[in-house]
Amino acid sequence: MNPPTPEEPRPVPYGTPEAPRIAVRGEAHLEVDPEIARIAITVTARGKDRRSTLDDLTRRNAAALDLVKSYGQAVERLETGHLTITPELGQRGRGERIRTHHGQVGITAELSDFTALGELTTRLADLELTRVDGPWWALRTDSPAHRDARQQAVREAVQRAHEYAEALGTSLTALLELADLGAENAEPYPRAARMRSMAAYGAAAEDAEAPPLDLEPQKQHVHAQVDARFTMAPPRLQ
Structure with a gap:
């Protein structure tokens, strides 16, 4: 039977007189331009006949x-989010008589060219x-802004630890721990500013095309903390 090995000494939570500990927090707040913008497109159709409603919805969805x-x-990125065809029953009379049908398709588009974004939103609304x-402005998940914020926080x-040590007339000797609090946050989609919703309920005349919207991208805030x-x-304290 092997003799028990002596346990390694556990680190003292607050250091020792021979090796005092300094605990600091580093933070970084960056304001950067967005990299992408998302818009939501909703195509609608309505009619008394289910088939004609579906045909209209298919045609308008294809056009968008x-x-x-x-x-x-x-x-x-271009994605279809939902499709619904809903019958609406009449409120009068007996029995389940369908008065009309409602159809709807939801589309999400993600663009990186903000000049094209202003033109596209105007043409879609026509x-x-x-x-x-929309638009909802955002950074990509692998944006360099996240790395820059983390490095700046470190x-x-x-620097803060050096300043504390210098105030005591001494210097740092070792790094014990660096903890990432995961606080970088690009403020994407849900809280980003929105463009006023637009709706068109008839095709625009060919010679009356609306001018492109001039959209100002919203700055994104990136936060890192360690x-x-x-x-x-x-x-020497004396």
Whole structure:
């Protein structure tokens, strides 16, 4: 039977007189331009006949998709979110008599070209029974702004620890811990500013096309926060 090995000494939570500990927090707040913008497109149809309502919805949905796709690489993502065909019953008389049918398709588009964005939103709003909501400005998940904020937060923590040590007439000796609080936040989609919703309920005349909207991208706020713990040489307190 092997003799028991001596337990390693546990670190003292608040350091020792021979190796005092400094605990600091580093933060970074960056304001950067957005990289992408999202818009929501809702295509609607309504009619007394279910088949004609579906045909109208299919035609208008195809027109909206073709228009968005015509912008090529400016559109990074295009997705259909929902499709509904709903019968509406009459309120009078006996029995379940259908008075009309409602159809709706939801589309989401993500663009990186903000000049094309202003033109596209205007042209979409000129389509029949088509509504546009947005834009929601955002950064990509792998944006360099997130890395820059984290690195700046670390540099601030180190600088702050150096300043505390210098105030005591000593210097740092080792880094004990660096904890990422995961506080970087690009403020995407839900809280971003919105463009006023637009709805068109009839096709625009060919010679009366609306001018493109001039959209001002909303600045994005990136926040990073770290906790760091260092040891320092014993200071002379007298």
